[in-house]
Amino acid sequence: MDKVDGVVIGAGVVGLATARALIQAAPETAREWLVLEAADAIGTGTSSRNSEVIHAGIYYPQGSLKAKLCVQGRDRLYAYATERGVSHQRCGKLIVATHADQLPALDALLQKAHANGVTDVVMLSAEQAQVMEPSLSCVAALHSPSTGIVDSHGLMLSLQGDFENAGGIVALNSPVASAVCRDDGIVVRMADGSELLAQTVVNAAGLTAPWLAKHFEGLAAQHVPQAYFAKGNYFTLSGKSPFSHLIYPVPEAAGLGVHLTLDLGGQAKFGPDVQWVDRPDDLLVSAEHEQVFYNEVRKYWPALGDGALQAGYAGIRPKISGPHEAAADFCIQGPAVHGVKGLVNLFGIESPGLTSALAIGDAVVQALQ
Template sequence: MVDSVQCVVVGAGVVGLAVARALALRGREVLVLEAEAAVGTQTSARSSEVIHAGIYYPPGSLKARLCVQGSAMLYDYCARRQVPHRRCGKLIVATSARQTEALQAVAARAQANGVHDLQWLGAAAAHRLEPALQCHAALLSPGTGIIDSHALMLALQADLQQHGAMVVLNTKVVQLDATRGALRLRTQEGAELAANLVVNAAGLHAPALARRTPGLPPALVPRAFHAKGSYFACGARVPFSHLIYPLPEAAGLGVHLTLDLAGRARFGPDVQWVDSPDDLQVDGERALGFYAEVRRYWPALPDGALLPNYAGMRPKISGPGEPAADFLIQGPSAHGLPGLVNLFGIESPGLTSCLALGECVAALPGVADAR
């Protein structure tokens, strides 16, 4: 006999936990299946831990809408649940006169997205705020912050468990069958489970799981691309109190300076397209490129100061040279399979957007009424 449950969320990263929490708060019976031995050990554990304001994303996109909504929700949640965070602000910098027009375009896009608190700073004003900074102009985003992502995930897990949901670790889902009425999941150990609703929140592995889903048209499953981002710590004192971001690159946000809640600085991530999501070793030779990028806005970075730290992997569904894809929330109305939701390409700002993503999934047609 196959066991059954109302709802299964595959993946216990920050987004999977937020989705499970949203469902549990609505009184649903929820099981979260996680392949690893702890929650949030992959993409969620290897980010910049930044609460984004919603500045960069195309107006009208899910990334823009859910980031702006999610940022407000996340600050409120952190205050209520005492999750460590700080609204430290960030500076987006133009390091030459020719970048000024591009910086103005960033400001216009932010305004279109509903981010209305940006402040334009000339070189002198930026220097007064951050004396070690070199730039031609800057945008100050006071709504940008930093967060302890691990504490956030533990709070989300505690919430969902308090409402009767359960997280099961060391349980890898290898196939999802959508051809026999109720959705059926099979784990690596051979166990089977039937569910009325399945949310594929497997992050880096979400497209692969979707391809192992009989009944789901292969044309609806995007190709997975893996954009590795390496981070370097700094062995010298870093004289900044704000996050410092250069103008965005095509596949990322540039080699930026972020701070953790203890005040430690790190630089990154860069963008390196790789074949395997498990390619997480930091190549120390990449520091050579970091020095050149960082010295555009911090010329005083000492030689030999950058130390390999860690690497993360962006779960992209757009490849090199392509415009960055939006979040893809693929529910029953898209593929015709009752009770199945695939979450593809949930890269940055996924952490900021997690609570809004949870609400969005829970309200999807075919999800709210799946019992």
């Protein structure tokens, strides 16, 4: 049986950022590290099916991991992208109230932002918002200047390069089937029957992380949460966008509403909505939601014309809370919780996982110390 220092399961943005942090923290004599990815390329799961937004850290409960790691990760991500030449843009965001009864929620969001340390968020009148975005319809808005967008694939390629330059290996087409937690390490069993003995294993398998953890012999079942899948459909805008900022409505219970985001070429897309599904591979865009998108977007952009939306893509949020529960926090579950030496499970790493990725990597290093 081959022996390695460590294994990270999953080559999404969080897995790659975590692998980078771990190998950079390891002594020079312990740098036999692998990232095992089931697919034939990096970042083909949740990491390739999101809005590519760099979140400021506004929405999350004060003191939560999401709030803390989003703010830390945002600053790290801007610095990293600048240093490495990863394409990004600090374009800013407007969170808009489209009728008066949303104003208390908008003010509460302002207070939450400031409590999370996002002190550059300010309240704008309708007139001030419309100076910034003349096509916008609202009664008030919050301006978040530190929100941005990033080339997520370029980011992942850079993280992969850092990991490999430190001696790590990314192994594609390498699905993990199970593991056995022993006193001398963790035996990782591959789908093809081969085995590896690793001193450290990080389960960063995203949507399938709970399923995989259930197949870790020696990990008590009580530490494995139920997986839920919240699909988000996206529709793209045909033609040029009149907006230069991201536009978000006041958040809904399960998501952030049907918002307008921009890619680095200025193309606009709308979404994601929230559609609870039973399978993590249910990725067809639900065309029957198209009219709902028109209705929601026209609340803040009344001039959106018929026929302007086209079905784009869909992604799945890896949730560990169900449809009628409050959104769960990130779960970075290390030996102090489950008692298995050398094992960290990453559960429920949904948005703002992309923004938080570098900070999550540091948190995993700390969880193993």
